[in-house]
Amino acid sequence: MAAIGIDLGTTNSCVAVYRNNRVEIIANDQGSRITPSWVSFTDSQKLVGEAAKEEASMNCENTLFQIKRLIGRKFNDPTVQKDRKRWGFGIVKDGDRPKLQVTYKEGVKTFFPEEISAMILAELKEAAKAFMGEEITDAVITVPAYFNDAQRTATRDAGRIAGLNVLSMINEPTAAAIAYGLDNKSNDERTVLIFDLGGGTFDVTIATIEEQIFDVKATGGNTHLGGEDFDNRMVDHFIEEFSKKHGVDISSNKRAISRLRVACEAAKRKLSVSTNAKVQLDGLFMGLDFKSNISQAKFDAMNEDLFDSTLDAVKTVLSDAKMDKKQIDDIVLVGGSTRIPKIRQLLQDFFDGKEICRTINPDEAVAYGAAALAENIRSGGSETKERLQLLDVTPLSIGTDVRESDMCVIIPRNTKIPTRKMGSFTTSRDNQTALNFEVYEGERPCIHDNHHLGTFVLEGIPPAPKGVATVISVFEIDRSGILTVTAYDSISGSENKIKITNDEKQMAKNEIEKMIAAAEKFKIEDMEWKEKSAAKNELEDLVYKIKQKVQKDTSVSHGDQKKILLKSQATMDWVKTNKKTESKSIRQKTKELRDLFNRMIGFSSD
Numbered sequence: 001m002a003a004i005g006i007d008l009g010t011t012n013s014c015v016a017v018y019r020n021n022r023v024e025i026i027a028n029d030q031g032s033r034i035t036p037s038w039v040s041f042t043d044s045q046k047l048v049g050e051a052a053k054e055e056a057s058m059n060c061e062n063t064l065f066q067i068k069r070l071i072g073r074k075f076n077d078p079t080v081q082k083d084r085k086r087w088g089f090g091i092v093k094d095g096d097r098p099k100l101q102v103t104y105k106e107g108v109k110t111f112f113p114e115e116i117s118a119m120i121l122a123e124l125k126e127a128a129k130a131f132m133g134e135e136i137t138d139a140v141i142t143v144p145a146y147f148n149d150a151q152r153t154a155t156r157d158a159g160r161i162a163g164l165n166v167l168s169m170i171n172e173p174t175a176a177a178i179a180y181g182l183d184n185k186s187n188d189e190r191t192v193l194i195f196d197l198g199g200g201t202f203d204v205t206i207a208t209i210e211e212q213i214f215d216v217k218a219t220g221g222n223t224h225l226g227g228e229d230f231d232n233r234m235v236d237h238f239i240e241e242f243s244k245k246h247g248v249d250i251s252s253n254k255r256a257i258s259r260l261r262v263a264c265e266a267a268k269r270k271l272s273v274s275t276n277a278k279v280q281l282d283g284l285f286m287g288l289d290f291k292s293n294i295s296q297a298k299f300d301a302m303n304e305d306l307f308d309s310t311l312d313a314v315k316t317v318l319s320d321a322k323m324d325k326k327q328i329d330d331i332v333l334v335g336g337s338t339r340i341p342k343i344r345q346l347l348q349d350f351f352d353g354k355e356i357c358r359t360i361n362p363d364e365a366v367a368y369g370a371a372a373l374a375e376n377i378r379s380g381g382s383e384t385k386e387r388l389q390l391l392d393v394t395p396l397s398i399g400t401d402v403r404e405s406d407m408c409v410i411i412p413r414n415t416k417i418p419t420r421k422m423g424s425f426t427t428s429r430d431n432q433t434a435l436n437f438e439v440y441e442g443e444r445p446c447i448h449d450n451h452h453l454g455t456f457v458l459e460g461i462p463p464a465p466k467g468v469a470t471v472i473s474v475f476e477i478d479r480s481g482i483l484t485v486t487a488y489d490s491i492s493g494s495e496n497k498i499k500i501t502n503d504e505k506q507m508a509k510n511e512i513e514k515m516i517a518a519a520e521k522f523k524i525e526d527m528e529w530k531e532k533s534a535a536k537n538e539l540e541d542l543v544y545k546i547k548q549k550v551q552k553d554t555s556v557s558h559g560d561q562k563k564i565l566l567k568s569q570a571t572m573d574w575v576k577t578n579k580k581t582e583s584k585s586i587r588q589k590t591k592e593l594r595d596l597f598n599r600m601i602g603f604s605s606d
C-alpha cells in the first residue's frame with residue numbers, strides 16, 4: 001500500500017504520492033492541485049476546500065479558516081485572543097482549550113481545532129484514494145519548524161482522527177529541502193536557503209544536502225507575516241479611497257470588508273503577472289459600487305517595510321548558521337507569496353544577482369518532499385535506494401524549573417534531533433519523597449516568560465535528608481519533534497519511570513476516541529448527503545422526462561396527463577417539505593412515481 005505526503009497549510013493544503021518512480025501531486029475532486037484549508041457548515045452539509053471558501057461572504061459565521069493558528073494552543077494564548085478578533089466565526093472556551101462554534105444543520109456544534117484539521121486531512125485522504133484506487137492510510141504530515149510539542153501532538157491527533165496512520169511528521173522546510181535534493185542530483189554537498197512565505201507565516205531555513213543527508217543548520221522567520229498582511233494593506237488603501245470618494249466608512253461592515261478582501265487577494269495575484277489590476281465590486285456598501293485600479297508599483301510601495309523585513313530574517317538565519325551569503329549555493333522558494341516579483345527581486349539583489357531556483361513549484365514543494373519521505377519510510381529505503389537521513393534541529397530550548405523561576409535548559413535550541421539529554425536533580429527538603437517538574441520551552445531566563453509544556457511528578461523517592469537523593473530526568477525528542485520526559489531515582493535504583501503528563505496529551509488521549517467516532521459519524525453524514533443529492537437528482541430527472549413525454553405524446557389521455565403531472569408535483573413537494581427525509585425514502589417515492597407511469601402509459605424512464 002502506498003504512503004502519502006501531506007502539506008497541511010494554514011491557507012492551502014497539498015497531497016502527493018510516490019508512484020511510477022516519481023512523486024506525483026494529487027489533484028482534488030475539482031481538479032485542483034492545492035486545496036484551500038477551509039471548512040464550512042451549512043444547514044444541510046459540511047464543505048471542505050474551495051467550496052467552503054466560496055461560502056465565506058454569505059456564511060462567514062460558519063466558515064472556518066486558518067485553523068492551524070489555533071491547533072495545540074490554549075484559549076488564553078495571546079495569539080488566539082488576537083486572531084479571534086479578526087475572524088468572523090465563534091471561538092469558545094472548553095477547559096483551557098479553544099473550540100470552534102458553528103451552526104450546522106440547525107443546531108449549534110463545537111469542534112476542537114484538531115477535528116477541523118482532521119476534516120481537511122480526510123478530504124486529502126479521499127483524493128488520494130480516488131487517485132490510487134485503493135484506501136490509503138499511511139502518511140507523512142508536515143509541520144512548521146517553529147511548532148512546539150503541543151502543536152505537533154495536536155497535528156498528529158488530527159491525523160489519527162482522519163483515520164491516518166502518521167508515519168512521521170517533518171518540518172516544512174526540511175520537506176522542501178528533500179524536494180530540492182531529489183530535483184538536484186549532484187552528489188557534492190550543497191547549501192540551500194529555503195525561503196517560505198505563505199499566507200500568514202514566513203520561514204527561512206538553511207540546510208546542507210549531501211546525497212541522502214539533509215542537515216538543517218538554522219531556522220527562523222516570523223510567525224505573523226504573509227500574504228494576508230499584504231492583502232490587508234490593500235484593503236486599508238481601498239477603504240480610504242472609498243471614504244474619499246463617497247464620504248462613508250465601510251470598515252465596520254463585515255460583509256463589505258470580506259468582499260473587498262477577496263477582491264484584493266485576487267488583484268494581488270494578478271499583480272504578480274501584470275503591472276496593473278482592476279478591483280470592481282457592485283453595490284459594495286449602501287448600494288454604492290466600487291471601481292478602482294492598482295499598479296504593481298503602488299502595491300510594492302504600500303508593502304515596502306513588510307517586504308524588506310523578510311531580508312532581516314534571512315540575515316539572522318545566516319548569522320545563526322554562522323555563514324556568509326556567498327556560501328549559499330541555491331535559493332529555493334516555497335509558498336504562494338514568493339510569486340510576488342518584488343520579493344524575488346529583493347532576494348536576488350541581496351544575493352548579488354544570484355539566480356533563484358525555478359524548477360520547484362512553490363505551492364507543491366512541501367508535499368512533494370513529504371511524499372518522498374513517506375515512500376522512503378514505507379519501503380525501508382529500498383526503492384529510493386537509500387534511507388533519507390534527516391538531521392533536523394529543535395527550534396526552541398527545552399528545560400525545567402529548578403530554583404524558583406529559573407529556566408534550567410536541558411535541550412538547547414538548534415540541537416539536532418532526535419536527541420536524548422539528561423539532567424540531574426535532587427530534593428530540597430528532608431524526607432521529600434516526590435519531585436515536581438514543570439517543563440517549559442523558550443529562550444527567556446525566567447520560566448514564566450516561556451511556554452509551559454506540561455508537568456511531571458516523580459514519586460517514590462526513599463526518605464532521606466535533603467540533597468541526598470539523585471533524580472535523573474531524561475528529555476527525549478523523537479524524529480517528529482515530539483518530547484517525552486522520563487525520570488528515575490538513581491539511589492534507590494527504583495525504575496520509577498514517569499512520562500510527561502502534558503495536560504493536552506492526557507486530554508487528547510481521553511477524547512481522541514470520541515473525536516474519531518464523531519469524524520466517522522461525519523463521514524456517514526457526508527455520504528448520506530451525497531446519496532440524498534443523487535436521489536433528488538434522479539427524481540428531478542424522472543419528472544423532467546415525464547413532462548417531456550406527456551407533452552409530446554398525443555396518445556396520452558387528458559385525464560392521465562393530469563393525474564401523472566399531479567403525482568409528479570406532489571412527489572417533488574413532498575421532498576421539499578420533508579427536508580430531513582433520507583435518501584432511501586426519496587428513492588422509494590421515485591420508484592412509486594416511476595411504477596405509476598409504467599402502469600399508466602407503459603413509460604420506461606431509462
Ligand code: ADP
Nearest residue numbers: 009010011012198199227269272335336337339
Ligand atoms: P500556507 O503555507 O500559509 O498554507 P501558501 O503557501 O499556499 O500558504 O500561500 C498562500 C498565500 O499565497 C496567500 O496569501 C495567497 O494570496 C498568496 N499567493 C498565491 N498565489 C499568489 C501569487 N500569484 N501572487 C502573490 N501571492 C500569491
Ligand code: MG
Nearest residue numbers: 009010198335
Ligand atoms: Mg506552506
